[in-house]
Amino acid sequence: MQTNIEIHSLTNVDIKDLSALYNLSYQNYYVSINLTEEQFQKKLIMEDIDLEFSVGATIDGKLIGFLLYGIRMYGDKKTAYVGGTGVCPEKRGNKITQQMLDFSFPKLKNEGVDEIFLEVNTKNDFAINAYEACGFEKTRVLNSYKGVPVLVVNPLHEIVAFDDLSLITGENFWDIKPTWKNEIQSIKNIIDNCQINGIYEDRILVAYKIINKNNTRIYQFGVHHDYRNRYLASILFSDLKNKEIKMINVDDREVSTNDFIQSLGLELYDKQYEMKKIL
Template structure:
């Protein structure tokens, strides 16, 4: 058995092992090459700091990772761990981390971050045994947006820039990796941003990718909540998406009001939940 980074491993080989690893997963799924390439680009996954286990030169397990520096702290994000079914039970995830952590220390990394599906007890126990602790629960929603019931007294306009100085004061929580400032800064060309205005003042916004049909962020000024502003923003996405199914992943599970809003008012289904886990290096 050999452990090394994925710097010289082809996308095709990673794709093959990725799909084989997740074929019997708690939520089975299959990626095309185009979707994997898009995931790597969108999540800023870096094969130079990703790791694989190789048996007789053949990839059998991997951890795909990305890196960001924020507030002086370097975080390494696990964007996907896979082990082919016939090689499970050999402690490969621990062995891959044992290999890659010294290299991450050389890069002055401070923190490991990942998400694991609620109900995947084997993975949760494995990560806890590796020193990870649960930080928060993240809910994933999908479905068709209900017919418009939003506040029609506000004006909805398309924005051409990510106005973080105006957006961030609306936040109650920090977005997860996929919806973070770090990720979205490089995705502007793929995203549509709608702003809600009252008397020409921005009071809410939503960020949506029409290609993947994913919502990354929505927030409303605290002084204008419970007035149909969020619903009005979703009305705008419903019109743009022409009624197609949309997804809104990794919504922080802290507010019963947000959960009720997305399910009862907007009509989305909480089809999956994940735990965000962290570990100091």
């Protein structure tokens, strides 16, 4: 094992170096990731990544590992979210990720963080075992889809833009709480990049979707509990016909949602575990 590894906060890290290491760490991952520096910075903003609480590993002044933490209230608990972790390929196998995690736990607990969430590919047994060894437990399975919608419907309702996110509540629309990346706070953080539209009946918002205008990723969509089984979701997606779209972190337990997404013609391309550790 390397003996000259320095574990430290990422407060003073060069974003360009961090962005490059992020891409290097994920270049041969199950789903390849390659973000521009601008896209990487937007990720940090969207996920509330706090570099003071994020962790780096350095050898001889060179950044060789990172652990990104977002911190916010998630429900009623102060929560940390792992927005990415990686080690440059030639330094793997030295338990650097575990060292970074162990370094972070006391500091997060001191900050009043109650729990930590992360996501990991279901095929990544090495990482899953490492996280379990650090006290994380699997909480749910998350599906990711992509493709071009092929479902054709005759829109019987007008799809209109709106900007009042307070209309979107768990009481009205959600069966299961969205994950960190799809949560309303994440959307608020990058609201200028989002298009929000919906369907109204009698001045009541009965269906909505939130999409990234730049990459057509769907963050959320939903139909009001009292207006389901009326093809409103199909109508809601009618304006995306012939457009490549992507949805990530769809809870596997939401059977009707997953069935609907597949009925659109989208393909399942990735599965992840959400894992949680209580501090």
